Amino acid sequence: MRGSLVVGNWKMNGSGASNQALVTALTDCQWSDSVTVVLCPPSVYLGQVQSLIADSSLVLGAQDLSAHASGAYTGDISASMITELGCQYVIVGHSERREYQQESDSLIAQKCLAAINAGITPIACVGETEKQRNDGETFSVIRRQLDVLISTLSTEQLEKTVIAYEPIWAIGTGLTATPEQAQEVHQKMREQLAGSGQNMTLLYGGSVKADNAAQLFSQHDIDGALVGGASLVAQDFSAIASSF
Numbered sequence: 357m358r359g360s361l362v363v364g365n366w367k368m369n370g371s372g373a374s375n376q377a378l379v380t381a382l383t384d385c386q387w388s389d390s391v392t393v394v395l396c397p398p399s400v401y402l403g404q405v406q407s408l409i410a411d412s413s414l415v416l417g418a419q420d421l422s423a424h425a426s427g428a429y430t431g432d433i434s435a436s437m438i439t440e441l442g443c444q445y446v447i448v449g450h451s452e453r454r455e456y457q458q459e460s461d462s463l464i465a466q467k468c469l470a471a472i473n474a475g476i477t478p479i480a481c482v483g484e485t486e487k488q489r490n491d492g493e494t495f496s497v498i499r500r501q502l503d504v505l506i507s508t509l510s511t512e513q514l515e516k517t518v519i520a521y522e523p524i525w526a527i528g529t530g531l532t533a534t535p536e537q538a539q540e541v542h543q544k545m546r547e548q549l550a551g552s553g554q555n556m557t558l559l560y561g562g563s564v565k566a567d568n569a570a571q572l573f574s575q576h577d578i579d580g581a582l583v584g585g586a587s588l589v590a591q592d593f594s595a596i597a598s599s600f
């Protein structure tokens with residue numbers, strides 16, 4: 357279902373003490389009831405963060421999951437395991453995993469299925485490199501990445517999926533896509549998702565900060581953000597969540 361969503365991807369950051377300070381500060385912050393705010397800590401801290409957010413409106417998410425249900429997959433974490441820890445969302449196909457773990461579009465689609473079958477909402481990431489954008493390939497890259505999801509998931513499953521458009525050149529660089537550039541891609545994605553697109557939540561990610569969030573969120577097809585660096589600072593993340 358389409359709705360306002362702000363997701364903090366802590367990536368490989370945090371410690372017991374810093375998590376406690378960050379989450380405690382966030383539980384004191386306020387934003388509109390219509391916005392869902394999700395924290396995605398590293399998996400070893402999911403239990404800790406689950407306890408810290410227990411009496412708040414904050415929601416828990418994981419940064420990845422296995423496409424397999426169980427078995428001999430050393431280091432993997434299954435959908436049922438993260439469900440047991442209270443996760444309602446899971447990020448899949450982040451460009452860092454596509455690059456460093458060579459994750460393919462088809463593996464990412466399988467991970468989406470594993471999440472959906474466990475009742476977890478997958479946040480599937482797509483996005484182009486700087487070279488692909490400069491070569492005019494942005495829309496063909498996104499189209500190819502989305503096509504695999506569209507052909508693997510049923511309409512009902514697709515509508516349970518969140519898509520995050522993250523131009524790789526904007527991640528952690530301080531270079532944000534302009535609201536117009538981001539809107540253009542979101543509009544094309546919604547068109548490609550056809551009937552399902554109108555019911556789906558589409559996020560933008562890539563150097564989202566307190567001072568650019570409102571402009572991004574004012575775009576017709578942008579429903580929220582997948583936030584990296586700024587999600588590690590309570591005041592900044594809260595300001596982003598309050599930007600609707």
Ligand SMILES: O=C[C@H](O)COP(=O)(O)O
Pocket residue numbers: 365450522526527528529530561562563564582583584585586
């Ligand atoms: O998952 C989050 C994105 O990679 C964006 O990261 P960033 O906000 O640090 O650019």
